[in-house]
Amino acid sequence: MSNEKADYIVAGGLVVRGTGITREDILVKGETITEIGPDIPQDRASIVVDASGAYVLPGVVDAHNHPDNADRIETFSLSAAFGGITTVVPFVRSQRATGAEDTTVEAVNRFIDEANETSYLDFSAHAILLAADDVEEQVPALIEMGVISFKMFMTYPRRGMMMPDDRMLRAMELASRDGGIAMVHAENGYCIDHLVDQFTADGNTSAEYFAQSQPRILEIEAVNRAATYATVAGCPLYIVHLSAREVLEVLTRFKGQGLRLFGETCPQYLDLTNQEMLDHGALAKIGPPLRERPDNEAMWHGLASGLIDTIGSDFCGFKQEQKFTGGQTAGPVEDTNAGVDSSIFDANFGGNWAEQMLCVAFEEGVNRGRVTLPRLVRVMCENPAKIFGLYPQKGALVTGSDADLVIFDPSVSHTLSADAQHCNADFTMFEGKQVLGKPVFTMQRGEVVIQDGEMKRARGRAKFYPGKREDAAYAPSGHRLVGV
Ligand SMILES: [Zn+2]
The missing domain is CATH 2.30.40.10 (Urease, subunit C, domain 1)
Incomplete structure (x- = not known):
């Protein structure tokens, strides 16, 4: 002392x-x-x-966010800070899906420069690997920089984002070789596109067809497939934004077989249902889609039982008008036309969920007796820090x-609303929630x-935290990825 x-x-x-x-x-x-x-x-x-x-509480570590639309790292981190988040781990990707020639390493360096100048909160980074990225070169280089987690999309083939299975397997092998971890968005993209084409051809493009076009079976299948590849590659795997109740069986099986498998869900999958899509259309469009009440309950059960390891926000800050533009680009807002007549399939995916995340999880989880507060701290603070190599700092x-x-x-009793939030996004699906x-x-x-x-803090005080890679020399009990 x-x-x-x-x-x-x-x-x-x-x-x-x-x-x-x-x-x-x-x-x-x-x-x-x-x-x-x-x-x-x-x-x-x-x-x-x-x-x-x-x-x-330890500050919340939000390990799932996309600060690259109406909210970049500056306003995203501002909003997150008001929500009790202190560390953010955004996804960063090259622009190769749109024909650019940059590398993921360059994109990460650009992101770190921007965040050093403008972020209000400490940050790390995940890399997104796209089909057009050179994984042989990029994965080892990124791990060397402290970017140890690699997200791959099993969906969105027509947007150049889907990683083909063989390349995903190879990326997992490369990641695990150097102490990294793979992450997947688990939905079957070919089946989604097939169903969207069918609904569109039949003229069924209103909000009620969205959930039907991305059914739960496609998430269950992809979770099973990703876990199979991770087992073959010997790679730890983190599955983002789980939503369908049936995935718990898949997690049980693969965790039981010894795969270092981590599941994440989000406040929207814990508290909202497809009714939001029916009521609000494009504003509620996210992937995977909002599902049903028994799925919310299953996600809580998974969190309480240890099958699901983390809650992340999947923040993606769009203005209302941008949700209707389609094409998933930042696009100039003034060009847009919030057309209620337009196809739900043309609307952008994503919503802003970070600022309300802790309050929703506390209200629905702790106040309603579904999880204990220590378990909430484990899944929102400790586990994401451990899984991504930031613990115990x-x-x-x-x-x-x-x-x-x-x-x-x-x-403190309060009402969640867009007026009370601090991001550029101008709506919240939790509007009016007490x-x-x-x-x-x-x-x-x-x-x-x-x-x-x-x-109270100025911008530019935040620091980049490289993820500590998994060290094979550790004894199992000291292993970064054990015991979360
Ligand atoms: Zn996401």
């Missing part, structure tokens, strides 16, 4: 970790947590942050970890980020 004064003491709160909840105080000096324990004298720090009556409240923390007041509990204070590396409802 040093006699030198700490900068902050976060006092009187209930500290939440994956293992449980304890009444402890936290001392912060510089960028780091220097001590945690009960009844630390307040005069040991210059500034007292009162957390009494509230929970203290991120995702943990322990001595020596980064002083990234959130004070969450469980007694929740109990709100992040009221956020700190990152010893700097106050959110206080009194305001952003």
Whole structure:
């Protein structure tokens, strides 16, 4: 114990970790947590942050987001910060699907430059591998840069995004060889395109046909196929945005066979159904589609039981007008025409879910008794940090970890709405939802980020965190990918 004064003491709160909840105080000096324990004298720090009556959580690590439309990293990270997120791991891809000649390494470097200048939150990065990317060259180079996770799309063949199976298998082999991890968007793209063509030919292009054009069987099939390839390649696998209840059986089987398999779901798949699509059309268009109430319940069951390991936001910030433009490009908003008559199949995929994610998960999960708060901290903070090589600097409240923390007041009742959010996207599918509990204070590396409802941190203070690769030399118990 040093006699030198700490900068902050976060006092009187209930500290939440994956293992449980304890009444402890936290001392912060510089960028780091220097001590945690009960009844630390307040005069040991210059500034007292009162957390009494509230929970203290590690900052949320959002490992699924796409800040490249109306919201780039600047406004995405601003919005995320208000939602109790302190670390973001965006997906970055080359522009080769649109005929450019750049590489994924160049795209990641561009992203890091932009985020260094404009992000409000610390960040890491996942690489998206497209069919046109040279995986033999790019995968080892990216891992060397600290980009250790590689997402591949099993769908969207006509947009140049689908990775053919043989190339996916090879990319998995390359990733696992150098200590990386594969990620997949698991839906069967050929079948989706086939069904979309059929519905379109029959003139059935309204919102009610969307879910039917992307049925659950195509997710179940692709999860099974991706896990099979990962088993053959010996590669850890993270499956993003699980939505269909039947995938739990597939996870059970492959996890039981020893595959290092991690499942993610999102707040929208925990709380919303296809009714949103019927009510709001293109605004609710996401892939996989919103499904049914029993699927929401199954996702909660998966989170509680350990079959599903994380919650990510899948944030993609579009203005309402952009949702109707189609083509999945940023496109000038003024050219658009929010045509209710246009085909649902031409609308853009994606929605903004980050700022509301923690509040929705707390309300629907903890307040309704579906998961414990420690389990929520595990799936929103600890597990994503562990899986992507950021732990224990991120995702943990322990001595020596980064002083990234959130004070969450469980007694604040508020209504989620687009008016209250801080991104450029101008709608939320959670509009009008009443929740109990709100992040009221956020700190990152010893700097106050959110206080009194305001952003206190300047842009450009954020840092890139390279993912630590999996080290085969570790004993199994110390293995990065075990025990999450
Ligand atoms: Zn996504």
